[in-house]
Each structure stands twice: as C-alpha cells, then as structure tokens.
Amino acid sequence: MTTSPPIDYEPLDRSATLIEAFERSRIDPASLAITYIETGCDPVRTTRSEFAITARRYAAAMRAVGIHPGDLVLVAHEDTMSLFYSFWGLLLMGAVPSIYTIPNERLFPEIYMANVAALIKDIDARALVTSDALAEQFANRIPCPVTGFSRVLEALPEARAAVPAPDHRAQPDDLAYVQTSSGTTGNQRCVPTTHRMVLVQLAALARRMDVRQDDVVANWMPLYHDGGLILGAVMPLLCGVPVVMMSPLDWVRHPAILFHAIGQYGATFCNMPNFAFNHLVRRVRERDLEGLSLAGVRAFVNGSERVYHTSFEGFLERFGPLGVTRDRLGVAYGLAENTLMAAHTRTGDPLVYDAVDRRRLELEQVAAPVDPAHSDAVINVSCGPPLEGVAIEIRDDDDRPLPERRVGQVAIRSGSLFTGYHRRPDLSADLFRGEWFLTGDMGYLADGQLYIVGRLKDLIINGGKNIYPADLEEIVSTIPGVRPGRVAVFGVPDEAEGTELIAVVAEIDSEDPEVKAEVGRQIRRAITQQMSLTVSFVDVLSERWIIKTSSGKTSRVANRRKWLEGRAAQG
Amino acid sequence: MLDSAELKNQLRTFICRELIRNPNYPLRDDEPLVTGGLIDSFAIAQIGVFVEKAFKVYVPDTELTVDNMDSVEKMAACVLASAQKGR
Known part of the structure; x- marks a missing residue:
C-alpha cells in the first residue's frame, strides 16, 4: 500500500477557477499528466507542460474559428484527447464547453442530428465543434455555426510559437461548463456547473478518496458523462496525479484494456458504474490475466447506478487471486446536480453491507436488520458517509425529516449544488426546498452511512445511462401493427449484468408467429437506431396483456410485476 | 480443424x-446483430470469451470489431482466421 504523502490541496482550496487551480499547482511541469492507450495503437504520453501548451494552442484556435468568450459551445467528437483539449482550450478562452455524446454505427444519423439540433436550441449553444464528417452533414441544418475539427487543427498556432495565455479571467461563480443529460427532446435537464461548484466538489472528494502523490487514475468513462469528465480528466489534472485514459467504445469491446492501465501503467484508482464490475468479471479472457497483479489498486469505486453486492462478490471471486480485497472496493453516490458525488466511502475502509428484512422494507419502508442468511434478507451496500460540506436528509412525502433506518427521499444541501437546470428552471423549481434539493432517489441512513434502495423517478438506468421509458414507448407505438397505446417499457434488474435491462411488451392484432417475430425485430431495430440502446426482452402478444391505471395510463410498476411473475412461472 | 458449419451452429x-435471451429466436446467419439491435458492443467481448472457452481460439482484441462480429457468418469467418493464425 502507498506511503507517499497526500497531494497538495492548496490549488483546490484557494483558486477561483479551474484554470487557476491548474496554474497554481507546484507539480513539476515535466511530470506525466495523461497517458492515452488504445487497442492496437502505441500509447501517447503527455506531460503537464505539453498539456498546458497544447490547451493554449486550442484556445487560440477556438478564437480563430470564430468562438467568443462567453459563448456556450457544444463539442461532440469521438477522439478523447481532442475532446479534452477542446474542453480545456474553451475554458482558457472564456467560452463555456458542453460535451455531447457522439453517434455510433447503430444510431440513425437523422435522429442524432435532430437531437443535436434540439439540444442546441434548448441550451442556446452558439457553436458546434464536431468531426468533419458530421460537420458536413450538419451544415445549415442547425441553428448555430458548425466547425469541423480539421478547421480547429488548421487554426492551431505552431507548436514552437509562444502562445500567450488568454487574458480572460473567469470568476468563481461563472459557468465553467454545462453538463448535458439524456432526456426527452425539449426536456433536457442540463446542469450549469460553475468553477466554484467543481472546486468545492474536488476538494471534498479528493480528501475522502485520500489521493496521494504517487496515485494514478484510470478512466474509460466517456467525457460527456460527469464521472468521466470530472473524476477521469479534471480531477487528476488539478490534483497533480497522472491519468490513464481510454476510449469508452474500446473498453466496452475490450474490457481487459483497463487491466493494462493497471498492470502496465500503475493505475491505483478506478471509478466506474456497477455494470462495469460485471462486464470485467464475465468478459475478460483468461489469457488477458496471465501474469497480472491488481494488488497495487487502492480502490475500484462503484458509482453512477444502483450497486449490487453480488457484483462485488463476483469481482472478489474472480479477481481476489490477483490481489483485490474488500478494503480496496469503494462505493459512491452522486448526481450531476451536485457536480458529481454526494457520498463516498473512505479509501481503505472495507465494504459495508447492511442486511435488512425485505418485507418490512417494501411494506413499512423500514430498513430492519436481519441475519444476512435469512431467506428474506436484502443486502444493501453502503455508499459511505456524505462528503464534507454535504448534508443529507431522508424525507417523507410531506417533506419531514425521517429518523435513521426509515426509507424516504434523499435530500441534499451542499456547496457544490446547482441552482436550477440550464434555461429550464421550471424543471427544477419543484425540487428545491429552500437550500435543500430533492434528488428523486430513495434511501435511508444508518450509522452515518447512506444506503440507496430505489427511486421515485420513472427512470431506467441501463449501463449507467438514464433512460425515460416514455421515450421508448413512443418509438414502439409508431411501429406498424402495434396497437395504439398498448405498449409497456420497463427496467428489469439483472444480477448477472449488474444493471437494469430493458423489457418491451407490445400488443398486435395478428396471431401469426412470423408476423410477431417480424414486429419484434422492428421494435429492437427502431430502439437501437433511434436511441442506440439494446432491448433485452421483447414480448409481442396478440392477447390483451398490458395493465392500465384507472386514468388510462400504462402502469409500469404493475406491468413489470406481472412480467416478472410470468417469467418466474416459466422457470 | 474447426468445422465451419459446426462453429456457426454453436455460435447461433x-x-x-x-x-x-430467446432460444427460439429464428436467427439467420446473415442477420445484422449489432447494427440490427439484437446485441450490443458488450456482447462482442462476450463472444471473445465464449470462443476462447468453447474452441480454445483467442481472437485478438484488434479483430473484435463491430465489422467482424455483425453476423454469425462474419463471426465464424473471423474465428476461423484467428484459429489459422494461432497455429
């Protein structure tokens, strides 16, 4: 285990902006900042001074292509390093970056384009910077200027030319970036994030993680995700520790690349959503583990979606022999509205499980301890105590604080909390109670630890991605043959995958099995092409199956229960 | 020597x-898997694990791509090529 000194907190504690925090760092400029690794390619190593110079060149290039200080700029690009240089360059010149997901081979280009156009309008972006291929398709079809990436590269000043630091000076409460989110077109819940919010968050988070000078972060999470951007890029830079970056697409197809980051490049911290633990357990090949030790890792931290204790147990079983122990597994609970995290375990503390009575949890909303071996025990995993500077309360339906071990909605008050969704304060107005924010997540507190057990929001979290079932129901309803309004989409918790899988039930008139199979194919294809999601279960039925509420709405809870009971009956 | 028809059967x-997640699904050998929304990118890694276990063939990461894995036919060709090279 490491014995190196803690990082220097002065830049995080005393800087006004992210830029200043980087500049204030007393870390040797010749030390390593980023190692970018990719399957089939040589690693690219970047020192802190190289990063600083390149980011300044990007800042100058962004000015040269017509972006002004204060402009909100949407950036969508598949290359992780170009994306991060664009982000930092835009910060340097005083623009406000917002990183958006990129299309892939499955998503329909027309749909992606419509989403981007709607987002640009919603967030009032003044420019889109993207790949040349997309820029060409987008030209004149969206309500702001589009810049292809080769124009940015052509505008980069010579590497050897001395590029002056831009003269723009941001203030702590200026917007640093806008965090985009999933969500229905026109209802994007984007989080305007200020410099102060990020610095307050990082100062608390780095202390809770106990980041040391010889730590190395590994990150494959996408930069359009708050975890990928802040934990996997900004935090290492401002804490003065190196990061090994990977492309999320590469990692999904070749999960062992994360272990190269550990084995070859000495990574000690890795934060990822729950499903990633299962992905590694199930889809790393034996050959890729030959000669590997994971004993140098201080923490694999599970954040971003519901945490399953079975995911940790599977991880320990497969990778325990390589050096993973219970005290090197961490858990975090967070939300972009609070910049990133709200609770986080302490590095080095062993995992804490809480076995509670399932019946009392469901019927009385009480987390009553039982023997973990009890047949009706539910094992919840502690997300740790709230971060320093974050207060957490559990509230009932009437907004009254609840005592320990009573389940209610998680409310937070914090120095890194946002003040409302970007240009859509109407969507967040109902969620504030004075300084408190209602998260929509359900949980309880016990011995100062936070446990999450569910959520109020009608939402599926699949592979760390937030999905609104109504969006998918709308897509399925447009498929010819599907009875209008007779569609139900819901999430099915799956322990093997460690995430919620997507199930679709649709009613059609035909009883012909071939017609049903064809409609099933169309449902999968449509959801993939329009949302880039994979549906795990499709039931196309001719009988009346779907349960509606008395007001005629599809009851997702009732349909899910019926579906699960049906599966259980089939064995 | 791996038999192509048997390989396709087992993959299917x-x-x-x-x-x-539907054993009765009428999967065609040329049916697009990833681009058709039947499987996702995660499954590409899982195919790699399955092929290593079932046929003792290690398909290099550089070959585990959407292009090579988008149908049973393409997968089988890719696995056979890796088996040839692995000799």
Missing part, C-alpha cells in the same frame, strides 16, 4: 440463448 445457439 450461444447468441440466441445468452445474448438475445
């Missing part, structure tokens, strides 16, 4: 049972 069975 595995994909329907484990990845599409």
